[in-house]
Structure formats: structure tokens, C-alpha cells
Amino acid sequence: MTVNNTIVRPSGDTGIYIHIPFCTQKCNYCGFLSGPATAKEQDAYINALVREIGLVADLPFTGGEWRTSPRIDSVFIGGGTPSLLDASDIGRILAAVRARYDVAEDAEITIEANPASLTADKLSGYRAAGVNRLSMGVQSFDDNVLRILGRIHTAEDAVRDFALARDAGFDNINLDLMFGIPGTDVNGTMASLRQAVSLGPEHISYYGLQLEEGTRFWADFQAGRLNEIPEETDREMYHRGRMYLKDQGYVHYEISNFAKPGFQSRHNSKYWGMADYYGFGLGASSYIRGTRVVNTGDMADYLRLVSAGRLPQADVYVNTERDDIAEAVFTGLRRNFGIRFEDILGSKEQFYDYYKSIIPRLEDFERSGHLLLTDEGITLTNLGIDVSNQIMALFV
Amino acid sequence: MSYLDKIRNFSIIAHIDHGKSTLADRLIEKTGLVDAREMKDQYLDNMDIERERGITIKLQTTRLAYRASDGEDYILNLIDTPGHVDFNYEVSRSLAACEGAVLVVDATQGVEAQTLGNVYLAIDEDLEVLPVLNKMDLDSARPEEAREEIEDIIGIDASEAPLISAKTGMGIDEMLDKLVEVIPPPQGDPDGRLKALIFDSYYDSYKGVVIYTRIFDGRVRKGTMIRLMNAGKSYEVTEVGYCIPGMVPCDELKAGEVGYICASIKQVADARVGDTITNQAEPCDKPLKGYKKAQSMVYCGIYPAEGEKYENVKDALEKLQVNDAAFHFEPENSTALGYGYRCGFLGLLHMDVIVERLEREFDLDVITTLPSVIYKVVLKKGGEMMIQNPSNLPDPTEIVRIEEPIVLADIMTPNEYVGSIMTLCQGRRGKMIHMEYLTSTRVQLRYEMPLNEVIYDFFDALKSRTRGYASLDYEFLKYQAAKLVKLDILLNREVIDAFSTIVPEEEAYAKGRNICEKLKELIPMHQFEVPIQAAVGQKIIARETVRAYRKDVIAKCYGGDISRKKKLLEKQKEGKKRMRQFGRVEVPQEAFTEVLKFDDSK
Numbered sequence: 001m002t003v004n005n006t007i008v009r010p011s012g013d014t015g016i017y018i019h020i021p022f023c024t025q026k027c028n029y030c031g032f033l034s035g036p037a038t039a040k041e042q043d044a045y046i047n048a049l050v051r052e053i054g055l056v057a058d059l060p061f062t063g064g065e066w067r068t069s070p071r072i073d074s075v076f077i078g079g080g081t082p083s084l085l086d087a088s089d090i091g092r093i094l095a096a097v098r099a100r101y102d103v104a105e106d107a108e109i110t111i112e113a114n115p116a117s118l119t120a121d122k123l124s125g126y127r128a129a130g131v132n133r134l135s136m137g138v139q140s141f142d143d144n145v146l147r148i149l150g151r152i153h154t155a156e157d158a159v160r161d162f163a164l165a166r167d168a169g170f171d172n173i174n175l176d177l178m179f180g181i182p183g184t185d186v187n188g189t190m191a192s193l194r195q196a197v198s199l200g201p202e203h204i205s206y207y208g209l210q211l212e213e214g215t216r217f218w219a220d221f222q223a224g225r226l227n228e229i230p231e232e233t234d235r236e237m238y239h240r241g242r243m244y245l246k247d248q249g250y251v252h253y254e255i256s257n258f259a260k261p262g263f264q265s266r267h268n269s270k271y272w273g274m275a276d277y278y279g280f281g282l283g284a285s286s287y288i289r290g291t292r293v294v295n296t297g298d299m300a301d302y303l304r305l306v307s308a309g310r311l312p313q314a315d316v317y318v319n320t321e322r323d324d325i326a327e328a329v330f331t332g333l334r335r336n337f338g339i340r341f342e343d344i345l346g347s348k349e350q351f352y353d354y355y356k357s358i359i360p361r362l363e364d365f366e367r368s369g370h371l372l373l374t375d376e377g378i379t380l381t382n383l384g385i386d387v388s389n390q391i392m393a394l395f396v
Numbered sequence: 397m398s399y400l401d402k403i404r405n406f407s408i409i410a411h412i413d414h415g416k417s418t419l420a421d422r423l424i425e426k427t428g429l430v431d432a433r434e435m436k437d438q439y440l441d442n443m444d445i446e447r448e449r450g451i452t453i454k455l456q457t458t459r460l461a462y463r464a465s466d467g468e469d470y471i472l473n474l475i476d477t478p479g480h481v482d483f484n485y486e487v488s489r490s491l492a493a494c495e496g497a498v499l500v501v502d503a504t505q506g507v508e509a510q511t512l513g514n515v516y517l518a519i520d521e522d523l524e525v526l527p528v529l530n531k532m533d534l535d536s537a538r539p540e541e542a543r544e545e546i547e548d549i550i551g552i553d554a555s556e557a558p559l560i561s562a563k564t565g566m567g568i569d570e571m572l573d574k575l576v577e578v579i580p581p582p583q584g585d586p587d588g589r590l591k592a593l594i595f596d597s598y599y600d601s602y603k604g605v606v607i608y609t610r611i612f613d614g615r616v617r618k619g620t621m622i623r624l625m626n627a628g629k630s631y632e633v634t635e636v637g638y639c640i641p642g643m644v645p646c647d648e649l650k651a652g653e654v655g656y657i658c659a660s661i662k663q664v665a666d667a668r669v670g671d672t673i674t675n676q677a678e679p680c681d682k683p684l685k686g687y688k689k690a691q692s693m694v695y696c697g698i699y700p701a702e703g704e705k706y707e708n709v710k711d712a713l714e715k716l717q718v719n720d721a722a723f724h725f726e727p728e729n730s731t732a733l734g735y736g737y738r739c740g741f742l743g744l745l746h747m748d749v750i751v752e753r754l755e756r757e758f759d760l761d762v763i764t765t766l767p768s769v770i771y772k773v774v775l776k777k778g779g780e781m782m783i784q785n786p787s788n789l790p791d792p793t794e795i796v797r798i799e800e801p802i803v804l805a806d807i808m809t810p811n812e813y814v815g816s817i818m819t820l821c822q823g824r825r826g827k828m829i830h831m832e833y834l835t836s837t838r839v840q841l842r843y844e845m846p847l848n849e850v851i852y853d854f855f856d857a858l859k860s861r862t863r864g865y866a867s868l869d870y871e872f873l874k875y876q877a878a879k880l881v882k883l884d885i886l887l888n889r890e891v892i893d894a895f896s897t898i899v900p901e902e903e904a905y906a907k908g909r910n911i912c913e914k915l916k917e918l919i920p921m922h923q924f925e926v927p928i929q930a931a932v933g934q935k936i937i938a939r940e941t942v943r944a945y946r947k948d949v950i951a952k953c954y955g956g957d958i959s960r961k962k963k964l965l966e967k968q969k970e971g972k973k974r975m976r977q978f979g980r981v982e983v984p985q986e987a988f989t990e991v992l993k994f995d996d997s998k
Contacts, residue, residue, distance in 0.1 A: 231947040317959065
């Protein structure tokens with residue numbers, strides 16, 4: 001089927017993701033590209049990163065849509081533990097971005113930080129470099145749970161570093177909190193969440209532990225040394241946490257994300273709204289003008305390619321219209337307001353025509369209370385969130 | 397001296413794995429008609445599936461030129477035989493085309509049950525049997541014991557049995573000299589009325605059916621009007637020739653010779669193995685004895701899987717039938733699976749082979765339902781009906797009795813497994829008829845058993861309990877009344893007809909429980925609880941529940957890696973495609989065959 005008037009691609013500014021694959025010690029659940037590295041290795045990587053940022057900026061824009069480099073309104077430095085880097089390194093990276101891209105005055109510039117890797121000096125240095133949002137990987141306020149996770153910090157570290165961040169002027173802080181951790185219960189999880197809220201962050205990411213292949217947890221699970229918590233408990237943790245956060249004035253704007261009004265993450269919203277974003281660094285993902293690119297996950301390859309002046313791409317995939325439509329739907333459904341037919345395919349009629357084979361299934365899901373089908377679009381209910389994969393899979 | 401004196405027609409009899417195909421390869425190689433470069437391993441087994449399973453299903457024949465050590469030239473016609481319990485009739489017809497048989501016994505293993513079955517077939521056909529001991533290159537060969545077993549068990553003289561290794565070629569010349577000496581030349585009158593045996597046939601898309609034949613009397617050439625006496629049909633011969641082993645046309649085939657005939661025949665069912673070919677104008681007085689109609693013993697439904705076209709399945713089944721007289725099918729429909737076919741097979745292996753060929757050669761996605769035997773149902777209103785599909789069983793109130801097919805099963809086993817085999821057979825409603833110590837360590841058990849108990853997984857269970865040492869051979873014996881009931885399976889309170897089976901009344905509970913447990917493992921979690929129930933009539937006799945899943949959500953989309961998330965969703969969707977939807981319940985397609993698979997842990 002061809003769709004002539006696909007309008008899934010929104011207008012708007014572009015985001016930049018920068019991956020810092022370093023950490024003090026690998027956490028037991030972490031399936032990301034990250035690991036300990038020497039100062040020399042870190043330095044080589046940052047040099048390559050700066051080079052890659054330039055290489056991409058040098059690409060000719062042939063699409064016709066943009067004759068100049070697009071405007072950047074969010075930068076997200078993620079990891080790993082980017083806060084292992086000195087403010088000067090972060091400054092170098094951001095300077096490289098600013099030198100080659102049109103970064104908006106009010107751009108959201110986030111850095112991920114782990115407690116115990118922060119100091120007052122570092123934090124003010126980040127501020128000075130232009131970072132205006134801090135995302136702290138707290139995960140839990142229970143030291144036993146932190147030990148299970150293999151985190152290097154304590155609850156006390158988190159509380160102290162949060163205060164340091166406030167002192168340094170960070171007025172937009174996210175805390176990452178995890179639930180569904182083996183060996184935990186609902187009460188303990190809620191206690192952590194309450195403690196997080198008591199600090200008064202602008203944003204909370206409250207998400208379930210996922211067993212990822214290649215992690216310590218995965219191996220333990222396979223060997224029978226680790227039990228997943230029951231699905232019922234996992235869901236109780238999620239829904240009680242969700243309701244609590246709502247009561248505390250946080251808007252539930254995406255499956256795992258909660259924010260004080262006006263503090264929704266601009267950067268992450270790009271992923272859920274088919275907006276463009278560049279991804280720089282090891283294993284980073286980009287989505288630029290309908291093309292998805294994933295960088296190599298091999299550090300040696302990455303350094304070699306970039307130093308040879310080549311893009312470190314491992315996978316380049318030009319989305320078809322079908323891909324764009326499917327992705328717009330399943331990423332969009334993660335948001336509290338869901339998807340609007342108009343944004344995806346122009347109108348309800350066209351949407352229903354395009355997806356006619358699955359409409360009966362959608363209606364089943366509506367009858368069972370998992371989603372709302374309106375004239376405007378589709379929204380998952382809280383019940384629907386629990387089985388969102390089932391629903392999203394219909395659209396791909 | 398007649399040309400007949402220079403011909404020897406023989407088969408090779410061997411247990412699976414005892415080296416028949418390897419020996420045939422060596423013979424073809426030795427006698428120089430196939431270039432060594434062209435040799436594929438196991439030349440005679442020409443289907444992939446046979447090659448993979450190491451068994452020969454369709455037989456082939458080949459003509460070998462051999463100069464004996466006395467300087468005389470001989471024509472040796474090797475007629476290959478299939479090597480499985482499902483194909484006894486075909487074996488017997490191949491043997492009927494021969495004057496002798498080479499009995500290959502693995503010198504490391506000794507005599508096995510199935511070898512015995514085929515040897516008896518050969519003796520029934522008055523064949524001269526030449527025993528040879530194979531695998532003599534192996535250290536574990538114990539020729540003296542094997543020789544003793546041949547003499548004790550089969551009762552033929554094995555003192556001069558050639559010692560060979562089909563693998564290395566050792567002893568092959570000596571064996572061939574012995575073969576020429578021991579096996580008598582064919583007899584027959586080339587000037588008499590045509591009388592020839594069809595011992596195999598296959599369909600060739602250019603030539604039509606190619607008949608493999610042994611001429612007993614008379615001659616046949618291109619243009620001869622032949623008549624197939626049992627089928628009652630006549631054809632004009634378009635080509636005759638020898639198999640060397642490729643087809644090489646010749647002027648004529650005459651008494652004593654083995655070769656092929658083409659006569660524009662449309663399907664192999666018209667040129668059934670065992671039929672007699674004669675001359676239309678001058679027929680012989682009566683056909684050769686031993687002809688049997690193909691008899692299906694096992695039935696199952698074959699349905700297009702989700703997304704597969706009915707027509708494609710039909711086309712493929714038709715193509716297979718053209719080449720397989722023992723396989724037949726007719727349309728049926730199932731409430732659960734829609735339109736499909738009820739298919740008849742010689743046995744389970746035959747069924748497996750057909751299903752595998754559908755999947756592999758025709759690239760089809762099919763669902764097979766539980767195999768069933770044919771039940772004879774005696775009705776109150778008079779008359780009887782044959783039931784191949786459990787769903788068609790009439791209401792119990794209309795039935796006087798149900799009869800099931802009983803087979804005579806011969807099991808040969810090392811003595812240490814006798815106890816566990818007896819337990820197994822008792823559990824399968826077997827009745828022991830006979831037990832005999834063939835040697836001090838080798839026992840033959842003879843049971844009368846319901847075929848129904850044999851077809852599902854008996855062979856697997858037997859192998860598993862005897863670490864593969866026991867062998868099985870069986871043949872149809874009779875129909876016998878039994879207390880049987882239809883066991884229905886309900887998913888989410890709806891009967892799924894494709895899961896219905898006919899079982900002995902006293903086993904209904906255990907079977908019902910077992911099927912429910914299996915289905916519980918196979919059916920994925922749904923958004924709602926799925927009750928799985930087994931029922932006899934209106935009575936629920938077992939129940940399991942697939943609990944509802946509570947969570948199927950990806951917590952976070954990290955770093956904008958949408959591609960990865962999409963792959964996960966695509967995989968999930970792909971998994972769904974392999975599901976069959978029954979009402980609101982999704983059942984994986986393999987459930988239909990998995991559900992009664994052998995599980996020794998239970």
C-alpha cells in the first residue's frame with residue numbers, strides 16, 4: 001500500500017545525543033556500552049567524539065528541506081557515567097557542538113550523573129559549560145538494594161549530591177528510580193520513591209528493571225541464582241508509584257516519565273514524536289530526515305574510523321513510509337496523550353483504511369479497557385500500559 | 397549356454413545402519429558403471445530426507461557389469477529395497493523380482509529384528525540368501541558371534557559368509573564371486589507370453605510414470621501394447637531400457653532381465669507395485685501372485701497454516717500422490733482449522749516423510765493434526781462405518797461397539813531390557829503372545845497391540861527405554877472390539893475438534909490430564925485466563941489454566957534506539973503469525989503435533 005500524504009514527520013528542532021561509555025564499575029543490570037577506562041583512553045575518545053561531531057556537520061545537506069544545518073534545541077550527554085568527565089571535557093564537547101551547529105539560546109542541555117561522582121566544583125563547571133539539566137541515576141534510596149544493583153554509591157551520597165547540584169544552580173533535575181528489582185518489595189520501593197519526592201526534583205523517571213542479555217543479572221538469572229519478582233508485584237509497584245507521583249503533583253507524560261508541569265524532558269520527547277536527532281559517540285543512534293543510523297559499538301572500530309575521517313556507522317537504514325508510520329504509532333503510544341490520527345496519516349479515515357486489518361483487534365482492546373479510541377486518536381489506558389507491547393506489535 | 401546364465405538378480409537386506417546403502421555404493425563403484433567422480437555418497441538414496449535420516453524409502457535399481465575371477469562377464473541387477481517397517485509390501489515385491497538376496501549383518505551388532513523380518517520375506521519368496529558380515533574394518537567387529545547368531549536365529553549356514561567392509565571396499569570382490577556362485581540365474585522363456593512384475597515406479601515430468609520391472613517371460617519393446625493386469629488398464633510402451641543407474645534406453649527387455657518401461661502413464665497409482673505387465677494382444681494366463689492394494693494404516697489431517705493458501709497445499713499433495721501409490725488424501729474441514737485434507741499413510745514414518753516433503757520441497761507451512769488409526773464402528777441402526785477422523789465419531793447412543801485395529805508387533809532386544817519393555821507394552825494395552833531367548837542375551841518378544849498405541853510414540857519410547865538397542869517390526873492382524881471413547885479438548889470452553897482423539901475409556905483421565913498439561917506449557921499467556929479442559933461427552937475430566945499475563949511492557953526507550961525496540965515488536969508479531977486463533981485463544985501451530993509427543997518423565 002502506498003500512502004501519499006504521510007505527515008508523520010513533525011516540523012521542529014533537532015536534538016543531539018552524546019554517548020559517554022565510561023563508568024567506575026559496571027552495574028549488575030546494565031546492558032549499555034560502558035565500562036571503566038583510563039584517563040588516556042577517555043581522552044582519546046573525547047578527541048574522536050569532537051572529530052565525529054565535525055564530520056557529521058560537514059555532510060552536505062542534499063535533502064533540499066534544509067540548506068543549512070538545523071537548529072538544535074536539546075543536547076543530552078548520556079552514558080555510562082558522563083559525570084566521570086571533568087567540566088573541561090564537557091566544555092570541549094559542547095564547544096564542538098556549538099561551533100558546528102546552531103544551538104538555540106534556550107536549548108535543554110542535560111548531563112547524566114551518578115551520585116559519588118560529583119563535586120561542587122564539577123557541578124559549577126558543568127553549569128558554566130552550559131549544562132542546565134541534571135539527570136541523576138539514583139535508582140534507590142535503600143543501600144541494600146543499591147548493593148544488589150552493583151551501584152557504587154549510597155543513599156547518603158545521593159542526598160548530598162542532590163543538594164550540591166541545587167547549590168550549583170541546577171533548577172531542573174531528574175532522578176532515575178528503578179522498581180522490580182530482585183529481592184525488593186512494594187513497601188520498600190514506595191519508601192524510596194517517597195524519599196526521592198521529598199528532595200523535590202522537577203522530573204522523575206520511574207522505570208522497571210529489565211533483564212538484558214550480557215549483564216551480570218542475566219547470567220545469575222540463567223543460572224537460577226536470581227529470581228525475577230512476580231509480575232503482579234512488579235505491576236503493583238508501578239501503579240502505586242504512578243498514583244503517588246500524580247498525587248505529588250507530577251504529570252505522568254510517558255510510560256516511565258513524570259514531571260512537574262513545564263518540566264517534561266524536551267530531549268526524550270523527540271524519541272516519542274519522530275523528531276530528528278543526531279547521536280554521537282560509541283553505539284549512538286540517530287534519526288535524521290527519515291534515516292536511522294546506529295554507530296559501531298566497538299571502541300577500536302570507532303576510534304579507527306573517526307581518525308580516518310570516516311563516519312563510524314555500523315547500520316544505516318532508510319525508513320520507508322511504512323516504517324515511519326509504524327514507529328510514529330508505537331513511540332507515540334508511550335505518551336500519555338497517545339497518538340493523533342491527524343499527525344500520523346492525516347485523518348481518522350485514512351488511519352482506519354491503512355490499518356483496517358487490525359481495527360477489530362484494537363476494538364477488542366478498547367472493549368477490554370486497554371485503550372481509548374476517539375475521533376482524534378488512540379491513548380493507552382493505565383491497564384493498557386501493562387500490555388503495551390502487545391498493542392504496539394499490532395502496528396509494526 | 398543361454399544369456400540367462402549370465403544374469404543374477406538380487407537384493408540387499410539389512411537393518412537400518414547396517415550398511416546397505418554403503419555396500420550398494422561400493423558395488424556401483426566397483427563394477428565401473430558410475431565414474432568414481434560422480435559418486436555421491438549413497439547413490440541409491442536419492443531423496444534428501446532419506447539421506448538425512450539414513451534410510452531408504454523409495455527403492456532404486458541398478459545394473460552392474462561384473463567380470464568374475466574366472467574371467468566370465470556377468471550382469472548383476474541390484475534391486476534396492478526400502479528399509480523401514482512401514483514399507484513391508486514394497487520390500488516383498490522387490491524381493492519377488494530376485495532370485496537371491498545378500499543379507500548384510502553388522503559384525504559389531506549382530507542380527508536385529510527388522511533384518512529378521514526381511515529375511516523371512518526373502519525366504520517366503522524362495523530366495524537364495526547369501527549372508528555377509530559387514531563393518532569388518534572396525535575393532536569392535538565380532539564375526540564369530542555374528543555368524544553364530546545368523547545360524548541360530550535365522551537358521552541359514554553362515555560358515556562361508558564373506559567378511560567385508562563396505563566402507564573400505566575390503567572383501568567386495570570375494571563377495572561378488574560368491575554371489576555369482578550361490579545365487580541362481582533367472583529362468584524364463586523369452587519367447588513366451590509377456591509376464592513382468594512392477595517392483596517400483598516413480599513419476600517423471602517428461603516421461604510420465606517410469607516403471608521398474610522384472611521380466612519373467614516374453615519380451616517388451618517400444619510400441620508394445622501392454623496391459624496392467626490388476627489395474628485393468630492398457631498403454632503403449634514409449635521407451636524401455638536399463639538403469640545403470642541412470643536411464644539408458646535399449647531395444648527390448650526380455651525374460652530374466654530387469655529394467656524400466658515408460659508408457660505415458662499419468663500417476664504411479666495406475667502402475668502399482670506388485671501389478672503384472674502383460675501383452676495386450678497376447679496376455680499371459682494369470683497375473684503374478686502377491687499383489688496387494690495400498691492400504692493406509694494411519695490418518696491425519698493436513699491443513700494450511702495461517703497465511704498459507706489452500707490451493708498450494710492441494711497442488712503439492714497432488715504432486716506427491718502422483719509419485720506415491722500408498723499415499724492418498726481427500727478434502728475435509730475442521731471447525732478449528734478450516735479447510736484441509738484428511739491424508740492416509742502406511743505408517744507414522746511415511747506420514748513424517750510426506751509432511752517434511754511438503755515443508756521442504758514445496759516450502760509450505762502446514763498444520764498436521766493428531767494421527768489416528770481407522771476405527772470400525774458398528775451402528776445400532778445396522779451396518780458399520782470406518783472412522784478416520786475422531787470428530788466424525790457418531791454419538792455414543794448410536795453405537796453398538798467400536799473396534800480398533802490390532803497389530804502383531806515383534807520386538808527384539810538385549811535381555812536386560814525385557815522388564816522395561818514388558819512394562820511399556822502392558823501400559824500400551826499389549827498382550828504378550830510369545831517370548832523367546834534367541835541367544836543367551838537376545839530376546840524376541842511378540843505382542844498383540846492396538847495400532848493406536850503403536851503409532852504415536854511407541855517407537856520413541858522403546859528406543860529410549862532400551863538405549864536404542866531394541867528393534868520393532870509390526871503388521872496388521874485384525875479388528876477387535878474395545879471400550880473406546882472420544883476425548884475432547886476445550887480451550888476457553890470451546891471444543892477444538894482438531895484436538896479430539898479416540899482413547900480407551902480407562903485411560904481417558906490420564907490422557908486428558910496429560911494433554912491439558914502439555915497444552916498449558918504450549919499456549920502462551922493471554923490477557924485473560926485460558927481454561928484448558930478435557931471432556932468425555934459432557935463430563936469434564938481434567939482442567940488446567942493458563943494464567944493471564946500481567947506485564948508486557950518495555951520500561952524505557954534508551955538513547956533513542958528505536959530500531960531495537962522495533963525489532964522486539966516485530967519479533968513479537970512474528971511469533972503471533974505462527975499462532976492459530978481459536979476464538980480469543982491463540983495456539984502455537986506446533987501444539988497439534990507436540991501435544992502427544994513422547995515424554996518419558998511422565
